[in-house]
Amino acid sequence: MTPPLPRLLAAVALGGAVGAVLRHAVGEAVPDGSGFPWTTFAINVSGAFALALLPALAAVRRSRTLAVALGPGVLGGWTTLSATSEQGRSLLDQGRPALAAAYLLGTLLTALAAVTVASHWSRPEEQAAFAAEEGDR
Amino acid sequence: MTALLVAVGGAVGAALRFLLGHLLDRDLPVGTFAVNVVGSFLLGLFTALSLDEQLLALLGTGFCGGLTTYSAFAVQTHARGRRGALYAALTVVVALGACALGFWVGQA
Numbered sequence: 001m002t003p004p005l006p007r008l009l010a011a012v013a014l015g016g017a018v019g020a021v022l023r024h025a026v027g028e029a030v031p032d033g034s035g036f037p038w039t040t041f042a043i044n045v046s047g048a049f050a051l052a053l054l055p056a057l058a059a060v061r062r063s064r065t066l067a068v069a070l071g072p073g074v075l076g077g078w079t080t081l082s083a084t085s086e087q088g089r090s091l092l093d094q095g096r097p098a099l100a101a102a103y104l105l106g107t108l109l110t111a112l113a114a115v116t117v118a119s120h121w122s123r124p125e126e127q128a129a130f131a132a133e134e135g136d137r
Numbered sequence: 138m139t140a141l142l143v144a145v146g147g148a149v150g151a152a153l154r155f156l157l158g159h160l161l162d163r164d165l166p167v168g169t170f171a172v173n174v175v176g177s178f179l180l181g182l183f184t185a186l187s188l189d190e191q192l193l194a195l196l197g198t199g200f201c202g203g204l205t206t207y208s209a210f211a212v213q214t215h216a217r218g219r220r221g222a223l224y225a226a227l228t229v230v231v232a233l234g235a236c237a238l239g240f241w242v243g244q245a
Contacts, residue, residue, distance in 0.1 A: 012152050047207060
């Protein structure tokens with residue numbers, strides 16, 4: 001049975017609140033500082049890894065509500081592309097183009113490598129089903 | 138109090154991202170692309186406007202952070218194989234440009 005859209009949205013909102021608060025707390029505990037933004041880098045790479053891992057979990061495959069609460073919700077709230085863009089912009093603005101490029105490209109390649117590794121724990125059809133249920137948003 | 142503002146912004150941003158992805162993501166994830174670009178524009182704008190701490194927690198860390206996603210971006214890129222390279226390059230470059238544009242608008 002497919003849960004109605006409002007219920008999915010509520011699950012995503014709840015998860016998104018949790019993920020954003022966790023990201024905020026980690027950012028307060030370990031601020032990015034002025035060099036390579038390692039904290040945001042670690043948040044985005046770990047979130048990408050975890051999202052690619054979700055199709056391997058039986059509970060996630062059973063419940064679409066849980067899938068969207070954890071994927072688009074918690075992990076979508078945990079990771080951020082806006083902060084990455086702003087950090088890249090700020091580094092360029094400071095006249096540090098090599099560091100900006102290393103950060104933006106480094107985040108992308110490491111996140112993709114993390115997804116590749118995490119994908120080994122689930123079958124392609126499980127990943128496709130997870131995407132079809134909009135867990136990958 | 139700050140954490141509550143981040144939670145509210147994150148909840149609204151995440152739900153809006155899911156809704157736009159639901160409506161627009163097809164073979165190409167147009168909805169996810171759009172929220173990542175718009176969220177980057179807004180964060181650049183909010184940064185230039187030097188919002189106070191509470192407002193930045195609600196709109197920047199919360200809303201923009203919840204609206205945009207790196208996890209879905211990475212998984213979608215991976216799932217699309219070679220075509221994913223174009224999607225990834227477009228997202229990173231256009232989001233960076235949008236962020237710079239937002240910052241520029243905020244300074245004007």
